[in-house]
Amino acid sequence: MPFRAAVVTxxxxxxxxxxxxxxxxxxxxxxxxxxHGDADLPERLDFIALPGGFSYGDYLRSGAMAAKSPxxxxxxxxxxxxxxxxxxxxxxxxxTESGLLPGALMRNAGQTFxxxxxxxxxxxxxxxxxxxxxxDTRLRIPVAHHDGNYFADEATLDQLxxxxxxxxxxxxxxxxxxxxxxxxxxxxxRVLGMMPHPERAIEPAAHSNMGGADGxxxxxxxxxxxxxx
Amino acid sequence: MKVRILVRLKPGVLDPQGxxxxxxxxxxxxxxxxxxxxxxxxxxxxxxxxxxxxxxxMCEQLLANMVIEDFAIEKVDPVGEPA
Numbered sequence: 001m002p003f004r005a006a007v008v009t010x011x012x013x014x015x016x017x018x019x020x021x022x023x024x025x026x027x028x029x030x031x032x033x034x035x036h037g038d039a040d041l042p043e044r045l046d047f048i049a050l051p052g053g054f055s056y057g058d059y060l061r062s063g064a065m066a067a068k069s070p071x072x073x074x075x076x077x078x079x080x081x082x083x084x085x086x087x088x089x090x091x092x093x094x095x096t097e098s099g100l101l102p103g104a105l106m107r108n109a110g111q112t113f114x115x116x117x118x119x120x121x122x123x124x125x126x127x128x129x130x131x132x133x134x135x136d137t138r139l140r141i142p143v144a145h146h147d148g149n150y151f152a153d154e155a156t157l158d159q160l161x162x163x164x165x166x167x168x169x170x171x172x173x174x175x176x177x178x179x180x181x182x183x184x185x186x187x188x189x190r191v192l193g194m195m196p197h198p199e200r201a202i203e204p205a206a207h208s209n210m211g212g213a214d215g216x217x218x219x220x221x222x223x224x225x226x227x228x229x
Numbered sequence: 230m231k232v233r234i235l236v237r238l239k240p241g242v243l244d245p246q247g248x249x250x251x252x253x254x255x256x257x258x259x260x261x262x263x264x265x266x267x268x269x270x271x272x273x274x275x276x277x278x279x280x281x282x283x284x285x286x287m288c289e290q291l292l293a294n295m296v297i298e299d300f301a302i303e304k305v306d307p308v309g310e311p312a
């Protein structure tokens with residue numbers, strides 16, 4: 001059975017094509033493209049990706065409008081059925097605004113847009129996205145965001161740590177995120193939101209500060225988790 | 230009915246924008262500014278009978294992010310002053 005992935009596009013998404021290219025490169029099957037106004041997702045999906053960008057122009061708050069769009073209701077239902085969902089950057093903001101993930105993404109502590117490749121420490125090694133990693137795994141993946149400062153209250157952060165729901169931490173915190181958090185998992189581990197862009201790191205590039213292929217493994221892990229299931 | 234929604238960061242949530250503006254006020258020579266917090270004001274024209282409960286739901290579901298923000302609802306008379 002071919003791997004059936006969907007990439008959602010909101011008005012103002014700008015990493016949706018990169019996401020679709022990454023998925024096709026890794027799975028060999030083109031991703032289905034879904035528009036924000038679609039009330040239904042294709043059937044029998046193996047994976048849903050919410051891409052980066054500036055959905056609805058970041059009006060009100062980053063991700064706030066997209067979280068209320070028709071397609072998100074379908075994404076929430078799919079997530080409840082256990083379909084793996086990956087939200088990257090603006091997609092992560094949409095996931096927190098929709099309530100699928102806890103916390104919020106605030107303006108970067110340094111007030112500036114941060115655009116560079118960062119090193120991530122893998123904190124969770126059991127989710128469908130991270131199951132082939134070990135505690136020493138480091139990934140180099142680009143970030144590009146203005147609102148990536150992860151916030152949750154102390155009790156929530158303690159609970160996330162106790163439940164092994166921190167997927168990734170920044171080796172050097174670029175945005176002021178609480179406890180260096182770069183990616184968070186849902187309670188069942190099947191929804192991942194992360195600010196770094198794995199879809200921008202799927203092939204080695206000549207320039208050491210561009211590209212890299214460390215993002216591939218996150219997608220490959222999802223594919224493996226489905227084969228194993 | 231005109232309604233004004235004030236959305237602001239909860240106490241204890243760091244406000245980098247407010248801090249940057251505070252710094253700018255200091256550098257312009259304004260003395261005695263103790264703290265600056267930046268929020269958002271949303272003005273709405275709603276049906277006269279709109280209940281407080283409905284307005285609260287609007288805030289909780291969309292206008293404010295309850296993880297980081299508080300809100301206050303002010304009903305405004307036609308002259309534009311708080312009722």
